[in-house]
Amino acid sequence: MNWQTDYKEALRSNEDLAKFFEVEFPKTHYPIFIPKTFAEKIKNHGIGSPLWKQFLPHKDEDQNLSGRYDPIGDKTHSKGNQLIHRYQNRVLFTPTTVCPVLCRYCFRKNELAEKDEVFNQNFAEAKKYLKANPTINEVIFTGGDPLILSNEKLASFIQDFAEIESIKYIRFHSRTPVILPGRIDDGFLAVMTSASEIFMRSMLMIHINHGDELDAEVVEAIKLLTDAGIEVFSQTVLLKGVNDQTEILLELFTRLAEIKVKPYYLHHPDEALGAMHFHMSLEAGRRIVQPLHDLLPGWALPQYVIDIPGGEGKVPALNPESFTFSGTLINRHGKEIKL
Numbered sequence: 001m002n003w004q005t006d007y008k009e010a011l012r013s014n015e016d017l018a019k020f021f022e023v024e025f026p027k028t029h030y031p032i033f034i035p036k037t038f039a040e041k042i043k044n045h046g047i048g049s050p051l052w053k054q055f056l057p058h059k060d061e062d063q064n065l066s067g068r069y070d071p072i073g074d075k076t077h078s079k080g081n082q083l084i085h086r087y088q089n090r091v092l093f094t095p096t097t098v099c100p101v102l103c104r105y106c107f108r109k110n111e112l113a114e115k116d117e118v119f120n121q122n123f124a125e126a127k128k129y130l131k132a133n134p135t136i137n138e139v140i141f142t143g144g145d146p147l148i149l150s151n152e153k154l155a156s157f158i159q160d161f162a163e164i165e166s167i168k169y170i171r172f173h174s175r176t177p178v179i180l181p182g183r184i185d186d187g188f189l190a191v192m193t194s195a196s197e198i199f200m201r202s203m204l205m206i207h208i209n210h211g212d213e214l215d216a217e218v219v220e221a222i223k224l225l226t227d228a229g230i231e232v233f234s235q236t237v238l239l240k241g242v243n244d245q246t247e248i249l250l251e252l253f254t255r256l257a258e259i260k261v262k263p264y265y266l267h268h269p270d271e272a273l274g275a276m277h278f279h280m281s282l283e284a285g286r287r288i289v290q291p292l293h294d295l296l297p298g299w300a301l302p303q304y305v306i307d308i309p310g311g312e313g314k315v316p317a318l319n320p321e322s323f324t325f326s327g328t329l330i331n332r333h334g335k336e337i338k339l
């Protein structure tokens with residue numbers, strides 16, 4: 001099945017899920033979306049597996065109301081033009097709100113479900129903003145998931161950014177290689193190759209959380225990228241009940257490193273409304289991650305980071321002095337933020 005058909009025929013409702021998995025799921029107000037080929041993999045891993053927990057609805061999504069609508073403060077830094085500008089030199093660009101799957105732990109799940117104005121489309125304004133702000137040298141395609149767009153659309157964005165002299169680096173953040181590995185087609189390889197000719201660096205960051213996601217088909221898709229000379233990195237979210245064990249992370253990062261993917265970030269879970277059942281304390285996270293320093297070389301070890309709630313940005317999450325969390329984090333400007 002080609003990836004477009006797979007996408008079109010995705011499971012989209014509780015009724016679809018019940019029929020496919022032969023299990024009843026709680027109804028929540030968050031939308032459902034799982035392509036059938038990927039649903040088949042979830043089914044094979046079974047109830048309560050790491051795949052199951054990441055993608056199938058849980059009653060706590062509507063019952064645990066302790067999180068934040070916009071945990072990392074996208075809104076504070078949104079420019080109303082598809083750009084989120086939090087750091088001086090780089091911006092997030094959100095060309096779409098569509099994803100290849102809906103992850104139940106997603107930190108943008110509220111904004112995506114509500115079609116928030118953060119995602120308003122205004123590309124002409126985005127280009128103007130980039131031209132007017134030449135300290136920005138990197139554009140990061142995020143979403144939604146940029147790989148849902150056609151190769152033609154991606155190529156046209158790249159052409160547009162190529163006209164802005166200050167842009168040196170292009171980056172794509174995507175979960176698609178894991179969910180719809182067929183998306184890594186010749187056309188996409190050509191888009192990435194041409195981007196690496198235009199810009200000083202062009203990179204693909206794959207969002208992957210567990211070794212179970214790295215099956216033969218996904219490894220094959222990643223190999224197409226690395227064989228084509230494309231720089232591939234990974235991002236992982238630490239999730240309670242999914243990958244909150246040192247051995248699970250060790251296996252994931254080892255296997256990624258073996259296939260020439262550089263583990264880039266391990267994100268402490270955000271305090272997202274509707275996803276608090278995946279959350280854990282910083283102390284719990286530190287106890288899981290710290291031992292990895294004995295088990296992996298620096299080049300296979302991602303940086304463990306936390307996004308300070310409210311838009312203060314990412315900072316290192318490990319504290320070499322203590323597992324316990326003092327309650328204060330220091331942001332990138334040296335300001336102490338009390339949580």
Ligand SMILES: *Cc1c(COP(=O)(O)O)cnc(C)c1O
Pocket residue numbers: 077084085086087090091092140314
């Ligand atoms: C995380 C993030 C980035 C990317 O940061 P890196 O540390 O360079 O990976 C850029 N912009 C925003 C708004 C972000 O939240």
Ligand code: SF4
Pocket residue numbers: 098099100101102103105106107108109143144145175207
């Ligand atoms: S692919 Fe990314 S943006 Fe989309 S639901 Fe999953 S975590 Fe959220």
